[in-house]
Amino acid sequence: MNKKIFLQQMSAIDEKYIEEAAGNLRTKRFAAGKLAVAACFLMVCAVLAIPFAGNLLSPQVSSENALPVVWDEGEGRFVKKDEINPNQDSFYYNEYRAAIASGDYQGYRSARVLDEGYVGEKLGSAEIDSFLFYFSSGKTEDHRYLAAEVYEIRGISPSDAVCIRYLEIGQSNTLTHYYVFCNANVTDPSWSGLWERFAFDEYLSLSDTAEMLIGDGGCVQKVRYRFSDASALREMLSHVSGAAAADINERDFSALASSAGKMLTLSAQCFSSGQYGTIQILDNGYLVTGISGSVQVFDIGAENAAWIMAWIEESGEVMYSVKYDENGLPEQESSEGLESTVAVETSVSAGRDR
Amino acid sequence: MEDREIVKLYFARSESAISATAEKYGALCYAVARNILGCDEDARECVNDAYLALWNQIPPQVPASLRAFAAGIVRKISLDRLDYNTASCRCANTAEILDEISEILPDESAEIPQGDTLTEILNRFLASEKKRDRVVFVRRYWFCDSVREVAARTGMSESGVRSLLFRIRKRLSAYLKKEGYFE
Structure with missing residues (x-):
């Protein structure tokens, strides 16, 4: 029975060793690499393919x-x-x-x-x-x-x-x-209109991490950033304006994503629509999100996209960066350590945390 | 969804917390339970028990790593469950692991001190090990992976993994004695 007690007492070893062992999967890395390459081309399509984004x-x-x-x-x-x-x-x-x-x-x-x-x-x-x-x-x-x-x-x-x-x-x-x-059928003719419609100033919460996919020839680099002031990013997004692109069914999103050299993915939750999701910004000037409950694409302009991406790159701390070759295999990896510590932000307003 | 968002759901007492955890870490939790119990049915039950345990523990707890926290709970529940399993459902892999652990312990009657002592010593021991050895050790004795799975995950041969595990066990046994863990 001592053997079992020994095994049980091992349960409490430092979580960083469990994380290390959980993450150190050769096959997983390979899969992640392939995913990263495909992500530039498929991520947007995958999201948009679902009629009701909230479900996804x-x-x-x-x-x-x-x-x-x-x-x-x-x-x-x-x-x-x-x-x-x-x-x-x-x-x-x-x-x-x-x-x-x-x-x-x-x-x-x-x-x-x-x-x-x-x-x-x-x-x-x-x-x-x-x-x-x-x-x-x-x-x-x-x-x-x-x-x-x-x-x-x-x-x-x-x-x-x-x-x-x-x-x-x-x-x-x-x-x-x-x-x-x-109401999953709600769309708005502009990003600023959607912002007001769902009172994003009040109800939108952004994660303090962001992921950037950078196309580089046949390779893709994935960089994950952490930044200290998510509210500044929200402020920037509130100043962006852009008309809604044509109906999503009529657009070739694969082409839209594949023509982009960079794609920024922000994790967001909107309490007024009750949705969790992402806000994706492409360097060719498109913003894609289903955060309101219905997926929409807005043309915010390449300058605005570059402005937001530059802010992330300048003020964000790189958590890790992985470059994948044409075959989806990681070429090099740098990391400041293990994944970020989970912390519950108790200071955010009452609507965001109970 | 990011871990912190899932933890927020637990704090919001939203039932989505459980489904989000299941979506992200359900497969991992199931694998840990399945490795230990060797029985799909029991593994499923343990995983569901673990979700309820997570619901009851967060809050007040705020796990630094939701993955490790969830997998740790499943591991504990599965080990507790091991005693109640019938012989036919007993996992050969776990029996093998328990046999291997006996090599670390001086003898079956050795007194295992209660409390955090072993955990602290194990943490120091793991810190002193090379990353590859540490991963192999944790995969085998924490995640209870089979030797074949460890080999597949690390790119080593099965015999290489067995040999490495043998050397790590020897080192750990010596380390425990040196630290005065056993009387």
């Missing part, structure tokens, strides 16, 4: 090997829902989705929890269709229609997004939280 970008996709979990109001915590028997394969995907099924906001899709401080006036009642969606089969199962109250989100038109509070317990909700439901 929001964190609601459960993974392989994960049984659903259900909120137990009595326990005040999540418990396993083991009566759902997934298919027997080791890998399956499913996701609880919800959509407003009745009333003025029918069709709005669920997103994430909103801080109570941002909840406005009550707008009415609605029925929420809560269902389990199986990615593997494309089927939906287990529909439940739950009563809910609909509320305004402060500063946001109900025609763009609302929030709801459930009156009944379903598969993945509580009775106490407010959930944002956004």
Whole structure:
């Protein structure tokens, strides 16, 4: 039994050694290299290929090997829902989705929890269709229609997004939280219009890291930056303007991305649309994002794109840089160390962290 | 999604935290549980138990590395589960690992001190090792990878990995004695 105790006590070794061993995968690096090469050409297309970006970008996709979990109001915590028997394969995907099924906001899709401080006036009642969606089969199962109250989100038109509070317990909700439901059909003719529409000044939060893909002949260099002042970047984005490009279905995004020499990817979350996602800026002057719930492309101009990229390069601290050859293999790698330490920013405004 | 964003979801008590964790680290967690238990069914249960444990532990805890934190919880739960497994479900790989560990321990009756002592000594030992050796050791005895998997991940031959693990175990055994870990 001592052997097992020994093995158990090993669990607490320094996380940096676990990170080191977890990251030091030859096959993984190779895959990452290939991915980086492909990313310039495919990333934008992949994002845009999904009609409702929130589904791709929001964190609601459960993974392989994960049984659903259900909120137990009595326990005040999540418990396993083991009566759902997934298919027997080791890998399956499913996701609880919800959509407003009745009333003025029918069709709005669920997103994430909103801080109570941002909840406005009550707008009415609605029925929420809560269902389990199986990615593997494309089927939906287990529909439940739950009563809910609909509320305004402060500063946001109900025609763009609302929030709801459930009156009944379903598969993945509580009775106490407010959930944002956004209209995935909303588009705006300009970036500045979208900024105002979803009150990004108030509701947009940017990660303090960014990734730059730099095309260099057949090679691709990936540089990850960390910067100290994400609010400065948000300020810059607020001053950018640009008209929306033509309908996404009519555009050849593969060509758009492949004609770019650099692509900056910012991780962002928008609390008014309830979306997590990215804001991608290409050095040929395009900004691509699904952060409002519907993917749009804006022509912000090459000068603005260069301005933002230069700010990242000048003020950002390089976390690591990897260059991949034509075959997707890493040529050289530099790093200041392991991945950045996770820290919860408790100082951000109340709507951003609860 | 970045780890810090997922941790924020836990702090926001959003159920998306669990699915985001599962999406990003579900495969890793499952692999760790599967390595230890050798049984898909048990591994799945352990991974789900680990998600609930994460939900209950964050907050107040703020993991420096969500990957290591999640995998660590799965590892603990899976090791706890090992006792309850039937012989038919017992993983040959884990049995082999336990045998190898016996080479580190002076004998089965040796007193294993409780507390953080072993962890501290292991951290110092790992710090003194070369990166390649450290990775091989951690992959084998923390992630409980099979020798074949370690070989595939590091580009070494299986016999090379076995030989290297043998030398590391010898060094660790000597180190533990030198540090006075065993009475």
